Amino acid sequence: MADRTTPGRPGASWSQARRADGLALRRAIPDRLLPVLVAAMAVLAAMALAGATGARILSARWTTGAASIVTVQVPRPDDPALVPASRPATPAGADAGTAPPALSRADAVLAALADVPGASRVHRLDKAELETLLSPWLGHDGDFALALPAVIELHLDRAGAMDADALAARLDARAPDTLVERNSLWSDRLGDLARSLQTCAILAVLIVVAVAAATIAATTRAGLGARRQAIELIHSLGATDGYIAGRFAGRTAVLAFTGGLIGSLLALPLLVLLSRLAAPFAGATAPAATVATTPGPSGWGRLLAALPLPLAVTLLSLAPAAALIGWLTTQITVRTWLRRLP
Known part of the structure; x- marks a missing residue:
């Protein structure tokens, strides 16, 4: 049988064999x-x-977002806290026996949260943020009949880096009835x-x-x-x-x-x-x-x-x-x- 391979194409005969x-x-x-x-x-x-x-x-x-956020609610945020503010330096000419102003319940909680190990950010929601949060249930007019508690978000460096029960006891000593809600269960x-x-x-x-x-x-x-x-x-x-x-x-x-x-x-x-x-x-x-x-x-x-x-x-x-x-x-x-x- 004659070789039909085109000169210069060494693979042509193999390709023809495969097709045939x-x-x-x-x-x-x-x-x-x-x-x-x-x-x-x-x-x-x-x-x-x-x-x-x-x-x-x-x-x-x-798991890394919701679980690392602790929500704290402080009822009657403007009332005085049980723990007074640290005594500041007495100004010259002022009465040394004058008592320092008392911390509000919200400020006392904020101060306590700032010292929590592993806390990366402490944020208190302002009125506009609270209105946005409650608007699906209470409307958008911002006229609430009841006094709203202070809502504080504590952001941790990582989930599960804090003892929630110990924190709740610490905050309750400064502002009774303070609620601490961990999102870890839902997360x-x-x-x-x-x-x-x-x-x-x-x-x-x-x-x-x-x-x-x-x-x-x-x-x-x-x-x-x-x-x-x-x-x-x-x-x-x-x-x-x-x-x-x-x-x-x-x-x-x-x-x-x-x-x-x-x-x-x-x-x-x-x-x-x-x-x-x-x-x-x-x-x-x-x-x-x-x-x-x-x-x-x-x-x-x-x-x-x-x-x-x-x-x-x-x-x-x-x-x-x-x-x-x-x-x-x-x-x-x-x-x-x-x-x-x-």
């Missing part, structure tokens, strides 16, 4: 059904991974909820991966059945299991990568929308990504930049992960099928 090996992979594994199925799996995986990433971010926000419950959501999202991803692998395996077995005679022929002529499995796996990996890329592009606008909705809960500013209905290359880049970095990296890894799953699944499926040949 009789496998006809385009007919064995069509290029329409598998990418569509993988794209659908990629969208589902992207949603599940977004849930896992969002739950992890919210859990970190809740622990919210953290448990976030971890549960994260676990459910990871399980959903595993289920999607299992379904995708099963779909690819079924498609591969159908292709093997359709080309059984051709495979048996070239296998009997000396084609190795690795060669046949590699041919099938290479085509499946390309189709799976294409489907994963399509699924990632379809999921990207929805993930940006969800990120904008979840941004206030994570303590971040909603990403301002305004693109056209059908974004161009720069529009897709702006959409991707609007996502949190972990979610963007996860989304970019979907297509390679789909290709890897397709390649591994096909390798296992084809090699197992070939071992059963007579």
Whole structure:
């Protein structure tokens, strides 16, 4: 047989041999059904991974944010405290026996909170902040019939760095009936909820991966059945299991990568929308990504930049992960099928 290899192209004969090996992979594994199925799996995986990433971010926000804040309410804040102010230096010419002015209950509590170990910030809410806080229940007119207590926020360096009972006893000695509220109980419950959501999202991803692998395996077995005679022929002529499995796996990996890329592009606008909705809960500013209905290359880049970095990296890894799953699944499926040949 004459050599039809074009001069100067040493790989041409091998490429022609691969095309003429009789496998006809385009007919064995069509290029329409598998990418569509993988794209659908990629969208589902992207949603599940977004849930896992969002739950992890919210859990970190809740545990490090809410748990490190102590809220103190001081009824009758302008009344004198039980502990007087420290005696200042007596001015020249003043009566040395004159008593120093008494601290108000709110000031005494503020002074005590300033000395708490691990306190990074002590803030008393002003009238405007209290009105904003109570407006959903009492309206926006700011005319309250009852005297409001002083509300003080104590920010700690880290959650759980303070004994709440000891602090409550210390403050009660200066201003009786002072209430100390720790957010750690609610933050622990919210953290448990976030971890549960994260676990459910990871399980959903595993289920999607299992379904995708099963779909690819079924498609591969159908292709093997359709080309059984051709495979048996070239296998009997000396084609190795690795060669046949590699041919099938290479085509499946390309189709799976294409489907994963399509699924990632379809999921990207929805993930940006969800990120904008979840941004206030994570303590971040909603990403301002305004693109056209059908974004161009720069529009897709702006959409991707609007996502949190972990979610963007996860989304970019979907297509390679789909290709890897397709390649591994096909390798296992084809090699197992070939071992059963007579």
